[in-house]
Amino acid sequence: MDHHHTHNTGSRDLRMARSMCWHCQSEMSGEYFCERCVKVQPVSKETDYFTCFGLPRRLTIDLKKLEAKFYEMSRAFHPDFYQNKSETEQTISLGNAATLNTAYRTLRDPIQRAEYLLDLEAGSVKDIRTSPPSDLFEEILELQETVEAYRASDRTSETGRQLLTRLMAERQALDQRKQDMEHHLQQICTDWDSLQDRGEATSQARTERDRLLKQMREILSNRTYVKNIVNDLAATIG
Amino acid sequence: MPRIVGIDLGTTNSLVAYMKDGKPCVIPGRTGRPMVPSVVALTDNGLIVGDSAKEHLTRSPERTVYSVKRFMGKGLADVQNELAYFPYSLTERGGVIRITLGEKSYSPPQISAMILRELKQRAEAHLGESITKSVITVPAYFNDSQRQATKDAGLIAGLEVLRIINEPTAASLAYGLQNKTQGTIAVYDFGGGTFDISILKLKNGIFEVLSTNGDTHLGGDDLDRRIADSFLDEIRTASHIDLSTYPDHMQAVRLEAERAKIRLSDELKTQIAIELPDGKGRYTRELTRDQLESMVMDIIERTLTPCRLALNDAELAPAQIDEVVLVGGSTRMPLVRRRVQELFGKQPHGDINPDEVVALGAAVQADILSGGTTDMLLLDVTPLSLGIETMGGVMSSLIRRNTTIPASAKELFTTYVDGQTGVDIHILQGERELVKDNRSLARFRLKVPPLPAGVPRIEVTFLLDANGILNVTASDMRTGQSQSIDVKPSYGLSDNEVEQMIEDSFKFAQEDVAARKLIEARLDAEALIVTTEKSLSDGARLVAQDMLAAIRDALTALTAAKGGTDPKAIRARMADLEQTAKPLSVTLLDDSLKRSLQGKKVSEVT
Numbered sequence: 001m002d003h004h005h006t007h008n009t010g011s012r013d014l015r016m017a018r019s020m021c022w023h024c025q026s027e028m029s030g031e032y033f034c035e036r037c038v039k040v041q042p043v044s045k046e047t048d049y050f051t052c053f054g055l056p057r058r059l060t061i062d063l064k065k066l067e068a069k070f071y072e073m074s075r076a077f078h079p080d081f082y083q084n085k086s087e088t089e090q091t092i093s094l095g096n097a098a099t100l101n102t103a104y105r106t107l108r109d110p111i112q113r114a115e116y117l118l119d120l121e122a123g124s125v126k127d128i129r130t131s132p133p134s135d136l137f138e139e140i141l142e143l144q145e146t147v148e149a150y151r152a153s154d155r156t157s158e159t160g161r162q163l164l165t166r167l168m169a170e171r172q173a174l175d176q177r178k179q180d181m182e183h184h185l186q187q188i189c190t191d192w193d194s195l196q197d198r199g200e201a202t203s204q205a206r207t208e209r210d211r212l213l214k215q216m217r218e219i220l221s222n223r224t225y226v227k228n229i230v231n232d233l234a235a236t237i238g
Numbered sequence: 239m240p241r242i243v244g245i246d247l248g249t250t251n252s253l254v255a256y257m258k259d260g261k262p263c264v265i266p267g268r269t270g271r272p273m274v275p276s277v278v279a280l281t282d283n284g285l286i287v288g289d290s291a292k293e294h295l296t297r298s299p300e301r302t303v304y305s306v307k308r309f310m311g312k313g314l315a316d317v318q319n320e321l322a323y324f325p326y327s328l329t330e331r332g333g334v335i336r337i338t339l340g341e342k343s344y345s346p347p348q349i350s351a352m353i354l355r356e357l358k359q360r361a362e363a364h365l366g367e368s369i370t371k372s373v374i375t376v377p378a379y380f381n382d383s384q385r386q387a388t389k390d391a392g393l394i395a396g397l398e399v400l401r402i403i404n405e406p407t408a409a410s411l412a413y414g415l416q417n418k419t420q421g422t423i424a425v426y427d428f429g430g431g432t433f434d435i436s437i438l439k440l441k442n443g444i445f446e447v448l449s450t451n452g453d454t455h456l457g458g459d460d461l462d463r464r465i466a467d468s469f470l471d472e473i474r475t476a477s478h479i480d481l482s483t484y485p486d487h488m489q490a491v492r493l494e495a496e497r498a499k500i501r502l503s504d505e506l507k508t509q510i511a512i513e514l515p516d517g518k519g520r521y522t523r524e525l526t527r528d529q530l531e532s533m534v535m536d537i538i539e540r541t542l543t544p545c546r547l548a549l550n551d552a553e554l555a556p557a558q559i560d561e562v563v564l565v566g567g568s569t570r571m572p573l574v575r576r577r578v579q580e581l582f583g584k585q586p587h588g589d590i591n592p593d594e595v596v597a598l599g600a601a602v603q604a605d606i607l608s609g610g611t612t613d614m615l616l617l618d619v620t621p622l623s624l625g626i627e628t629m630g631g632v633m634s635s636l637i638r639r640n641t642t643i644p645a646s647a648k649e650l651f652t653t654y655v656d657g658q659t660g661v662d663i664h665i666l667q668g669e670r671e672l673v674k675d676n677r678s679l680a681r682f683r684l685k686v687p688p689l690p691a692g693v694p695r696i697e698v699t700f701l702l703d704a705n706g707i708l709n710v711t712a713s714d715m716r717t718g719q720s721q722s723i724d725v726k727p728s729y730g731l732s733d734n735e736v737e738q739m740i741e742d743s744f745k746f747a748q749e750d751v752a753a754r755k756l757i758e759a760r761l762d763a764e765a766l767i768v769t770t771e772k773s774l775s776d777g778a779r780l781v782a783q784d785m786l787a788a789i790r791d792a793l794t795a796l797t798a799a800k801g802g803t804d805p806k807a808i809r810a811r812m813a814d815l816e817q818t819a820k821p822l823s824v825t826l827l828d829d830s831l832k833r834s835l836q837g838k839k840v841s842e843v844t
């Protein structure tokens with residue numbers, strides 16, 4: 001069997017413009033409910049998660065406001081409130097609630113939010129790193145040797161205990177590195193937001209935009225790599 | 239909209255509740271108790287449910303089913319290591335456990351349906367209307383198959399299940415409604431057969447579940463078993479009797495263990511007494527609370543790991559939990575309360591009856607669905623990750639555990655070989671890497687138009703609805719055409735099987751009514767026979783001989799009819815007897831009246 005991951009929205013896969021109410025066929029002006037017949041409308045597949053919450057495409061988000069908006073929209077879309085409605089409306093509410101939940105989960109988390117924005121702006125799926133980032137190369141290589149030695153050792157022996165101590169220190173160091181990367185990412189996100197806020201259409205602004213996206217991509221893939229190493233390490237030493 | 243009731247379909251006891259003037263309340267039975275023991279027994283008069291069935295646990299253990307919830311959505315291999323504990327016989331058909339009762343065998347949803355029907359009748363009698371819609375609770379950690387099996391049970395019982403809701407979250411609805419709580423709460427739900435922990439955030443009427451964890455095979459049953467095993471060991475050593483060959487005694491030991499456990503929640507020590515078979519006397523001992531606690535300590539400890547995992551998934555420290563709510567009968571144990579308090583560093587709440595709070599919450603959810611309650615909304619999560627099998631027997635996760643439901647994921651499929659016309663898809667649930675370590679949910683074959691390899695593009699949507707139940711749809715990205723998918727459940731009943739069971743259940747319901755009519759007719763006949771015999775002995779001297787003979791003939795006819803199985807015939811013979819014996823009754827009445835009046839003045843009488 002063969003399959004490919006698509007992004008959860010499938011946002012650019014299907015473009016089905018919605019301009020008419022499915023029920024009364026009137027021109028749609030409201031966002032999620034027809035202004036004439038008040039029927040719920042399916043969230044358009046073109047709507048990205050930022051637009052879904054009525055937010056600009058920025059990486060700094062007020063989480064309290066996001067939560068309040070999520071709760072408000074849940075009250076509008078949740079299937080619980082469509083039990084007495086038609087089957088079509090129930091299906092729409094189910095689909096909308098599922099989209100809303102995915103949107104909230106994605107935007108709530110700063111890492112997923114950045115990955116999602118990168119996907120929207122640069123149109124590609126995550127880079128999956130199979131070899132360590134260059135500045136970590138030696139460190140990771142050494143770590144792998146220590147892990148092998150620890151696996152082969154008698155855990156209760158003096159050597160085993162020493163190796164364990166080393167691995168625990170290594171884990172802490174990697175955790176710290178991951179945090180540093182997240183700090184760096186945060187800085188880039190702030191830069192991204194202010195570039196967008198300035199709204200310049202110069203070639204300089206375009207270069208800056210591409211540079212920021214490239215950096216974002218690099219940090220995100222390095223971070224995922226380190227995160228996986230830390231998880232594997234945690235699984236080995238418990 | 240017709241009324242929707244809330245049902246707690248428990249391992250040990252079940253309850254039904256409804257919303258009355260904005261407050262949930264449980265519906266009591268004739269005896270005033272709201273709890274129906276989740277026990278079904280096959281007797282000479284047919285299948286019986288609840289309190290009367292519970293009496294058969296020791297009388298006919300091999301024909302009395304209890305704890306059926308443990309078998310919902312499971313295959314025989316899943317319960318292999320506990321088969322020895324159940325006196326009734328279990329087999330398997332098409333991946334579904336079957337329980338043998340007499341000549342027939344029943345699937346767990348059918349047995350559960352009998353319990354549900356009892357609750358349905360109880361609600362109908364109490365509310366004076368027909369009940370066809372329900373919200374039923376399940377352990378939060380129930381997988382798709384177990385949820386589907388519960389939904390099937392509802393259908394078989396003639397109850398449309400509008401929502402499957404998790405027990406701890408149901409409890410939080412009842413608790414939150416009563417206490418107007420805001421903040422973060424942990425619901426620790428330790429019931430008869432399952433353990434759940436859920437962490438929720440309550441804010442302005444929104445009940446958002448942050449994480450959930452648990453063990454669907456850990457409950458009061460396991461505590462009883464541990465205690466019973468220690469009694470059995472002692473009996474084996476002291477009296478050289480292996481009680482495991484005596485099913486009725488095994489049940490007696492299990493019930494004595496359960497009662498002792500319950501008593502030791504209030505007392506520090508208690509007396510145990512168990513009758514031994516073959517006139518070997520009785521086993522007695524004293525059991526202290528300390529002894530009980532050291533016996534079951536490790537089982538209680540097993541509930542703490544899921545608690546820590548749930549906290550971890552919610553990214554919260556124990557100190558960040560504002561309130562801890564206890565649910566389920568097993569939380570009455572002081573040891574449980576102590577360990578929970580130690581873990582969360584605060585006194586847990588138990589101010590709502592832990593036996594009733596889940597049913598009450600189900601009634602609240604029912605009221606939300608019917609549009610009565612509009613300010614509360616529950617946002618629950620899926621307890622287990624959902625994924626599909628990929629190459630090398632590895633599970634690829636599509637929807638992570640603790641994702642808010644409804645949730646969906648899309649996956650694009652194509653072909654490897656030119657002209658390939660199908661792709662086999664295997665759906666799994668669980669947290670492990672390898673397919674074999676996870677739960678197989680279902681398989682289906684995706685139809686693909688015959689084209690060169692890699693050209694077809696079929697998008698499959700996996701949607702977990704608000705019940706946590708999976709729906710699969712597919713559409714051809716090239717043509718935009720959608721295709722229906724026939725998903726074959728790995729551990730569940732097919733639609734056809736459920737339909738057949740619904741049909742059977744109508745028959746059962748009719749047989750049930752017939753059986754009930756027969757029992758009632760027999761009881762009424764018995765009462766009439768007794769009074770008539772008394773009249774005969776009292777009044778033989780007052781009436782003519784031929785009348786006495788006629789009455790005796792009618793009595794014999796009724797006694798014969800009573801031995802038969804036709805309630806109509808019994809009623810007819812009763813009418814005959816009443817008619818024939820009427821002059822005797824009248825004479826007797828006159829006679830006793832005369833005698834009571836003797837010696838009294840007329841003025842005293844009028």
